Amino acid sequence: MELLENPLRAHPKLAPNAPYPSTDAGRVAELLNKCPRAAQTPLVAAEGLAPVSAFWIKDERSRMGLGSFKALGAAYVIARQANDITENPDSSTLTGRTFVTASAGNHGMSVAVGARLFGAKSVVYISATVPEVFGAKLRALGADVVREGSDYAASMAAAMQASKDNGWTLLSDSSWDGYTDLPHTLMEGYVQMAAEAVTQCPEPPTHIFLQAGVGGLAGAAAAYMRQAWGEAPQIIVVEPTSAPALQKSIEARKCVFADGPDSVMGRLDCKEPSLIALNGLARDANVILTLDDDEVTPVLSRLATQDLATTASGGAGVAAAMNGDVQAALNITKDARILCILSEVAD
Numbered sequence: 270m271e272l273l274e275n276p277l278r279a280h281p282k283l284a285p286n287a288p289y290p291s292t293d294a295g296r297v298a299e300l301l302n303k304c305p306r307a308a309q310t311p312l313v314a315a316e317g318l319a320p321v322s323a324f325w326i327k328d329e330r331s332r333m334g335l336g337s338f339k340a341l342g343a344a345y346v347i348a349r350q351a352n353d354i355t356e357n358p359d360s361s362t363l364t365g366r367t368f369v370t371a372s373a374g375n376h377g378m379s380v381a382v383g384a385r386l387f388g389a390k391s392v393v394y395i396s397a398t399v400p401e402v403f404g405a406k407l408r409a410l411g412a413d414v415v416r417e418g419s420d421y422a423a424s425m426a427a428a429m430q431a432s433k434d435n436g437w438t439l440l441s442d443s444s445w446d447g448y449t450d451l452p453h454t455l456m457e458g459y460v461q462m463a464a465e466a467v468t469q470c471p472e473p474p475t476h477i478f479l480q481a482g483v484g485g486l487a488g489a490a491a492a493y494m495r496q497a498w499g500e501a502p503q504i505i506v507v508e509p510t511s512a513p514a515l516q517k518s519i520e521a522r523k524c525v526f527a528d529g530p531d532s533v534m535g536r537l538d539c540k541e542p543s544l545i546a547l548n549g550l551a552r553d554a555n556v557i558l559t560l561d562d563d564e565v566t567p568v569l570s571r572l573a574t575q576d577l578a579t580t581a582s583g584g585a586g587v588a589a590a591m592n593g594d595v596q597a598a599l600n601i602t603k604d605a606r607i608l609c610i611l612s613e614v615a616d
Contacts, residue, residue, distance in 0.1 A: 321605040345383075480586040533565070
């Protein structure tokens with residue numbers, strides 16, 4: 270465990286050409302209310318996971334039948350584009366459009382479902398390290414799957430090239446210089462999750478743990494929760510030790526590439542942060558910490574016994590909150606009220 274207290278909370282945004290995350294929950298809810306599968310996910314009172322007054326887990330495993338919070342991302346972007354064409358979009362609204370992305374997990378499924386709902390096509394690039402079972406899931410949702418590259422960065426480069434060569438719409442869940450509009454809308458979809466948590470918590474938490482890969486979930490949730498609850502809660506961002514992209518970027522005061530070995534937290538194993546998320550978390554997070562794989566995996570069996578089965582990626586924030594060294598470093602006492610997000614189903 271390595272902990273960094275954020276020195277940048279009073280500083281201007283790190284990426285001046287990228288926006289801060291959206292906090293427009295009303296805009297998101299207005300569109301999602303048109304979707305019959307867009308029900309709230311539960312807030313679970315997880316007794317006994319830590320010696321604290323309250324331990325709440327926002328459980329995203331049932332989100333819109335896709336098994337993760339990512340259902341609120343790419344599919345929301347595509348629905349937003351369809352809704353911009355007509356107030357009553359249907360399965361032919363986006364006929365002729367193709368959305369392309371790279372994915373190592375749930376983002377590709379969200380692209381596939383969103384495209385299929387509105388008549389568009391989807392192409393998802395996956396790297397050599399992505400299990401074939403995931404490729405099969407994508408094909409079942411209607412996506413064309415292309416396996417290219419030795420890692421996620423290589424498959425994303427291939428997706429970017431395909432978008433240029435074919436006139437397709439690149440829909441990434443990260444953002445970089447010159448590519449912020451669609452990721453900004455994508456992160457806006459995640460605000461729904463945070464807005465629900467704010468209304469579901471019986472009282473404001475004192476500590477909020479948010480796991481991060483490129484930072485989309487953490488950036489969106491932190492921005493909305495900071496707006497709703499003010500400065501009182503401590504917001505703690507959790508990354509794999511082998512992929513401390515946000516931590517190293519905040520230390521360097523600029524976006525940096527943080528290379529390292531593969532992590533069992535595969536969907537958090539991102540070596541470069543989203544610029545939008547970096548802007549938001551540099552402003553909103555109190556602490557950025559890293560966890561080793563062996564600090565996360567032992568927690569998974571305990572979660573499973575409480576009907577909270579998830580992956581190492583999905584449970585990283587919970588694992589950090591349960592970690593005794595983390596509790597000591599953050600001075601978490603028996604009066605603390607902790608909020609975490611369980612972000613995906615078990616594989």
